[in-house]
Amino acid sequence: MAHLLVVDDEASIRDALKQLFEYEGHEVTLASDGMDALSFLEDARPDLIFLDVKMPGLDGLEVLERIRERDGTALVVMISGHGTIDTAVDATRKGAYDFLEKPLDSDRILLTLRNALELRGLSARVEALETEVESRHEIVGASFAIRQVVERVERVAPTDARVLVTGENGTGKELVARAIHRLSYRVDHPFIEVNCAAIPSELIESELFGHIKGSFTGAVADRPGKFEQAHGGTLFLDEVGDMSLAAQAKVLRALEEGLITRVGGSKAVEVNVRVIAATNKDLPAAIEDGNFREDLYYRLNVVPIHVPPLRERREDIPSLVRHFAALQGGGHYPVRPIQPEAVERLQTMEWLGNVRELRNTVERLLILAPGPEITARDVDQLVSGRAGPSVAGEFTQAATFSEFKEQAERAFILQKLREHDWNVSETARAVEMPRSNLYKKIERYGLERED
Secondary structure (H helix, E strand, C coil): CCEEEEECCCHHHHHHHHHHHHHCCCEEEEECCHHHHHHHHCCCCCCEEEEECCCCCCCHHHHHHHHHHHCCCCCEEEEECCCCHHHHHHHHHCCCCEEEECCCCHHHHHHHHHHHHHHHCCHHHHHHHHHHHHHHCCCCCCCHHHHHHHHHHHHHCCCCCCEEEECCCCCCHHHHHHHHHHCCCCCCCCEEEEEHHHCCHHHHHHHHHEECCCCCCCCCCCEECHHHHCCCCEEEEECHHHCCHHHHHHHHHHHHHCEEECECCCCEEECCCEEEEEECCCHHHHHHCCCCCHHHHHHHCCEEEECCCHHHCHHHHHHHHHHHHHHCCCCCCCCCCECHHHHHHHHCCCCCCHHHHHHHHHHHHHHHCCCCCECHHHHHHHCCCCCCCCHHHHHCCCCCHHHHHHHHHHHHHHHHHHHCCCCHHHHHHHCCCCHHHHHHHHHHCCCCCCC
């Protein structure tokens, strides 16, 4: 069991994180502002701190600085509803372990927690938490398309070959990477995930290779990078297609030589890692456009695995629905039967967000459906209108053209956020809008994640 401190001025965020962490068996202390947190830390030393950036009085970055001054080894995860690259860079330079954007995703939080606890050496709790995370990341389905994926996973897992996993957002590329690790001889060593799209180019070297105390402003202690953390195990480079060219060159060198050097250091460190990369981009096209290194592509793409979108394996939807419904059991809320007609209705939908969207939809139905069973009517009423009336029909009551435009914009942004599982960065890229503008529109229209 770990002791966690959650610092956030929003009671709903504090309560949600407390419920999630206590369900995982951890002790949780809550603080509503920076001063409360600092007062608590005078007499206690939690294993991990989740710290909001924007708070009244002392903001999160100021609190982070004071925490690191008192304890250079403290692990702090910053969370923000209006995250920017500058904020992430500032937080990392001040010693933050990780940076998460709101709305928070429970799976992403659990993975961050697991990695942090492993760094702390809480091996017993890590093992239990890995079991929980693995159950959430089981590959489910019996279609020909998914059987081909599983067969290739089973063939490549016992080897040390690098794997490039491709597929649309939400198809389960991380599931494939974790399955390869679980079936390999490296299973007793770390599985470390790096979201390449979320790391600013200025910090990629420090994040991947670590740094030495004093190597730059905010480097108050030596810190191992992801390559060192994954030593003996598997390093999963997610969204590798979004990595900058400069970062690609550094990763290529590490793959070729098996050596890394921390920022500010002079001693090369040998690392033994298996690298699995994933992307939703067309890397050969990116190579043609000069946005991805051809030599790195061939280093990563030793064994390719393509994960099909859900629309190409609709026959797997019934088993996926049962799997996700079973995962929600255990005390959060009761699992109720889902009528065959409801499952059939789910099979007819587009699922642009793929398996991830289906999982969120099943959870929403279990929470919000009023009766003892989930019915087709519940699906019609509670699932976003991919099988319902046209979007234009929703706005016929608008009094003015200006009002109509606002309603249409709100609906469009909400739909795109759902399609990208409320990942603001991905949504901003998809709709070709600056992320800061998208945050403003989310706030303006009061958009909130349904589940």
